[in-house]
Amino acid sequence: MTQAIDYLQPYNIQHSYALSSAAKSILPNPSPTRAGSLKYDSSSQTYQYNQGYRPSTDVAGTAPGPKFSASIPADLSGKGMEVTDAVNNVSITLTPKFATRVAQQEQNQLVYPLVGRDAQKVYTFGGNAIKEDIVLNHAPGDTIEFTYSLNLSSGTEARLEKNGDLAIYGVNPTLLGNVTTSTEKDAELLEKARTSGQKNTLLFTLPAPLVLEYGKSV
Structure with missing residues (x-):
């Protein structure tokens, strides 16, 4: 019986990352273009988006590339996503207070299955924003709550x-x-x-x- 469980675990873990067709229909479409700006740094075990971005004289948004940078751990345990406004050189860090599995990248999206739930947290990295979606594959009941902590730069x-x-x-x-x-x-x-x-x-x-x-x- 133990051996059977060992064989089943990898499939179950892999399956928890798979987004249903229903979920894909309401999530932003993945972008191969934006995927080029989202890279994994094995030394820090973080995903870096638009790393090293510095604004040009045109910060109004006419250039095709992303207008900010972000750093997000592959493992969110006690850690959060840091988003940096390079124009004003300030950042915010948003840390979930609920457990997720390690991220899996799908083009410009990061998928974090929620521990203990048939659900996924999905970050989609775009040109001027990061969109977060929490996909609940089954009704959780009358209410559900997801809590975060927010860390701000000085002067904000x-x-x-x-x-x-x-x-x-x-x-x-x-x-x-x-x-x-x-x-x-x-x-x-x-x-x-x-x-x-x-x-x-x-x-x-x-x-x-x-x-x-x-x-x-x-």
């Missing part, structure tokens, strides 16, 4: 917008990122300005959750 804050989006705002961009200070007192003044300064610069937006059911329109 999160606000819940009226439409349900979570927006990240920052102080004046000249105070953000790697600002050089010559003395310890200057560093303290910079941090004080970041803490007390008005945060009116929109940096990131996390859209409100949207539930889609296969075969039904929104």
Whole structure:
């Protein structure tokens, strides 16, 4: 009996990564073009998206490549995805507080099966955003909750917008990122300005959750 279980485990684990045809119909289509920007770094065991990106003088979005960079661990246990705005040199880190298996890459998508559920978390890496979908292959009941922790750069804050989006705002961009200070007192003044300064610069937006059911329109 033990031997039979050992034989079955690899198939079951592999099968947990497979997205159903229903799931594929409501997920973004994979992009071979974007897949070229998503690469696995074996030394850090992370996936790097658009690594080393630096904005040109045109940051309005007319160039074809992604306009940000991201780093996400293959194993999300206690770790999260870091997204960097290279224009303002700030980042956010979003860490799931629920267990997943190690990622499997499918072109520009990363699939993380959820431990203990017939479900997958799917990240799709695009030109100006990363889309996260959680696919529930069976109804979980009346309610289900997925919790995350959010880590922000100095000089930024999160606000819940009226439409349900979570927006990240920052102080004046000249105070953000790697600002050089010559003395310890200057560093303290910079941090004080970041803490007390008005945060009116929109940096990131996390859209409100949207539930889609296969075969039904929104």
